[in-house]
Amino acid sequence: MENLLYLFILLALGKISRRLSAFPENTPQILNLFVIYFSFPATVLLKTKNLNLGTDLAVLALTPWALMLMTVLGIRLIAWYRRWDRKTEGTVMLCTGLGNTSFLGFPAVAAFFGEDALSYAVIYDQLGTFLGLAIFGTLVVSVYGTSTRPSIKQIILNIIGFPPFLALTASLCLMKVTFPLPVIKLLEGVSATMIPLVMFSIGAQLRLRQPFSNVKPISLILFLKMMVFPLMVFFCLTMMKVHGPVLHISVFESAMPSMVMSGVLAQSGRLNAEVANAAIGYGLVLSFITLPFFDLLLKMFP
Template sequence: MGNLLYLVILLALGNISRRLPVFPENTPNVVNLFVIYISFPATILLQINKIDIQADLMVLALVPWILVFLSIFSVGLISKFLQWDKKLTGAVLLSVALGNTAFFGYPAVSAFFGEQSLGYAIIYDQLGSFIALATFGTIVVSIYGTSQKISFKTVLLKIVGFPPFIALIAGIFLVKTPVSGMMLKMLEGLSATLVPLAIFSVGAQLKFRQPSTNIKPICIAIFLKMILSPMIAFFILMFMGIQGTVFHISVFQAGMPSMVMAGVLAATGNLRSDVTNAVIGYGILFSFITLPILYYILISF
């Protein structure tokens, strides 16, 4: 799967850049700002215009939202038990709740289940993970990105002023509005920078040698995201009587590694981005083991 190898190469290039003097120390910060203020809003405006809701496939969009709310519950309990501070809790929450169901998920679904299943993966991502990133991700950054007590009004103002959220609202109001050729080309060009810049930034901040205090939250986040999440999706859908391709793709997408944008959000939101980036990096490598296993489990049902 060429796209998966592409991810690893970009991570490696970003990691190498930290050791090259030509790249200033604040390179990841500048890249993150570009992604948050330009690349991601352009992607939202481009993709939200393409969404076509079909009632019989809404279960695909329901699964990621169920996992988001369960992640709030599970991470909250673990955080309280282990006495994590707000910044670590927010970082782990982003890592667990948001899965890389687009750039990583699409090629993985296509490779394992065939291109005919790609439409199901897109619905899961666009109506689930994608919107959760723009809304839930914004809320997490607003609440956990400060050590001070903040009011509902403060959180609301931060959400309303967050560029991706502004783009989401604009996209919803403009959904299905014809986009001119010039505007479409510009959005496509800016959107194309999202994945390479975001992954490069994660690689530039990723330290494979982690301090001992980081090992536990990293392992917990990877376990919750890549092992427990697909298990939960599996049993929920079995209980609901869902079968076939919807069942397979929902569970498979639930097992994707953490979303790369989680690392960018953690960094720009002043959360523990070192933990989030480690979860993303190790998760991508770990997925080369977990996804084939998950696939063979699914096709037996």
């Protein structure tokens, strides 16, 4: 797919930049700050302002939230058993709970299920993954981004002060306000910088050869996010007699690799960015195998 090739090119450019003296050592950190304070909030304002959900499509919105809850419970248990440090636990939780359901998910859905299925993917992404990024992502960074367990007050202050969350709050308050065309154009321009900057930053930080201590967390993220969770969604929804596009898109979107923004959050939140970036990079490669597999599976259940 063209979008997947685009992601790989941006990753490669980021990787190449590390060999060029023109790019300072802290280039990824600067790019991540721009994304957190400008690109991501602009995207939130654009995508969440005019949400509309019918009750018959509620399963699409609730599925990613159910997966986020399962992620918290499952990773907490695994981290306790493995005796992971807090930063690794938070990173695995972040990368397992959030999928690349828009930039990779939308073109993948269109390619495998046709353009008509995109409306279902938009519901899954906007009311599920995207809101989860602003709320679940902020909460994980607030809780695990410090060496000591933060107080409830600290968590609340971190969430309130997180730029994407402020943008989400503003967007919900301004739902009935029509933005002037120049404002929309400005937001679209700033929002368009998010994916290129994020992928370039990830490429600049990506290490294909990982320390042995990172292998298990990365493998767990890939296994849970791209195989276990979508299979669980498939069996649960099938037992609930859900079928057609709602079943297909819920399962297919849940099979997407880790969201690219999880790498930025891991970096800005002082988590294990090395693990996050590796999981994102390897996940994109594995999606060439896992997504066709789930497409074949779902075609057996019209």
